[in-house]
Amino acid sequence: MSDQDPVANGSTDSEAAAQGPPPASRPIPDRPAEDPDVLNRRELFRIAALAGPLAAAQWAAGGASVVAAADDRSDAAEGRAPAYGKPRPDRGDASAPRRYAMKKSFNLWALPYPDAMSLADCFELAKQAGFDGVEINFDLEGDVSAASKPRDLDRVRELAAKIGIEISGLCSFLFWPYPLTSNDPQKRARGRELAAQMVRAARRLGTRNLLVVPGAVYIPWAPEDEPVPNDVCWQRATEAVRSLIPLARECNVSLNIENIFANGFLLSPDDMNRFVDQFDSDVVGIHFDTGNIMQYQFPEHWIPLCGRRIRNVHFKEYSKRAGTEFTLDSFRPLLDGTTNWPAVIAALDRVGYRGYLTFEYFRPFPHWPESLIYQTSDALDRMLGRKA
Template sequence: MLKGINQWCYPEGTSLENVFAYSKDAGFDAVELNLYRPDGIGLTLDSSCKEVEAILRLAESYELKLRSLSTGLLWEAPLSSNDVSTRERGRMIVKKQLELASVMGMDTVLVVPGVVDEKTSYSDCYHNSQTEIRELADIAEQTGVHIGVENVWNKFLLSPLEMKRYVEEIQSDFVGVYFDVGNVLQFGYPEQWIRILGNLIRKVHVKDFNRGVGNISGFVPLLAGDVNWKNVMMALYETGYDDTITAEIPSYLISPYALANETSRNMDVLFNCLIRTERA
């Protein structure tokens, strides 16, 4: 497995040079970049081929792999919206992700499928987002890049059985799951999700969660929460997952370098759980 860290783990405004330098020095194998608005740092909706190639060369100079591409832009333009123009913007965002990922040799893009709210019913969210992702699946196949539908706090796809059905109904080998371990803990057990989703899982995010807090403030650094990491790593081993595991943790206010080092050491603990499992 590759040990990865998301660009969001560093304070907003951190240059890609520093993101790569901190990550390499901390012992990471891969960095997950994010797609931003045109005024963002790194990959943006306006990134040119020349800029993308420069970013790729920079990552290679630090001997870091770029395996997946995330974005927060779909919260603003959900594929589930009942507004056609909003869905169109969301579709454009995912198309840009797929395009950039293909150029950079990434094999997966993270996609938040939709949001259930007062304006968008659960059934509308299900139907609208599936319709959009089916269309995007054709582009994913053309680019050779997988769409990873992420489980997030969006009041949608609240069980592993439903997530599995939702993805399988799209009927594309290029649509799977981007599984986030910490996002599940308030509502279930990540190891159960992993076993049910099985080979649908394309990539994995890790962060921890404190059930005692029970809200968005409950997300904490690895090993500081209530995730049973031994069970999680055992489940990943049983399903044959052997790809990147990427930390996605809120940045530290004082020292981004300290976060990278601490997270890397904590991920080594997780990987050692896996090694002991393999030897058992």
């Protein structure tokens, strides 16, 4: 995002335009000779006031591209998006865009499944829209659920393979009604039981990635009578994850701990790293969600610190324009928020991440829901340098 300079001498573009062309006795000044590589913005605004915006644009044309190219190099080095009006590699008007090797995926919450679409419909749409994979959600009932038999899960894997789409990971909302750190022992036990079923389901589906919500101090949308003290939450979460490690290793599934936005637990990269590292296990990693920390923090700051612990990624757009009040409306379609995506992708690339970038969104479009998927595919293509 470019800086906005104040208009010199208090003139505005509309006032400048109203003055019309300059008198013949006041020719448009030449471009400053003393420093041809720097656009003198104050001089530019003075010209706009005298001669109108068009003349100012003509005067600037020679030097602006030099400055913009230099600024773009600086932007790229610092992970910022190039400002409007500058040469934009991602728009095809400077050079070929940087290509990244990550893969495209979306979570099925972005579609009206299973109410209005079947699993086959979702897989076919993903393939047609140019995605590499789809993230599936484990529920109490349905195609992939606690009620599924092994053969049911095999059929889902076979369906995906037949259509030509990968299953990028397994996710579940069940960690909220059955937290692994709940004050209720029965809920904790049920949570562990369901998590073990998820590990086995992930193996059947042919994915190594299982998203794990390790626990919560407090859950705003499912509050318990008393919040869980931080040290108790840490202890219970540690015990729960440790209990799953032998099964995860047997199933060749990674327990990917997700950073959450409102659970009061693991709210810094240092805490997240310390939690994951204590297991000293190759089957425990991080599921990094870009949107879940945007309310108060920035994903590009976490990624270099979490590094190669990151096993899977949710690309969830967030708009800080919503303020600090939590609402699902803060999560937006990709590129319709305030995330610094060039910085995020560059940071992931620098830590060697080559896995899935999974779009997560909780509000399917009520009409033509497939349009969200095509829109997301196009956005990811541009972000990954596949399309200019």
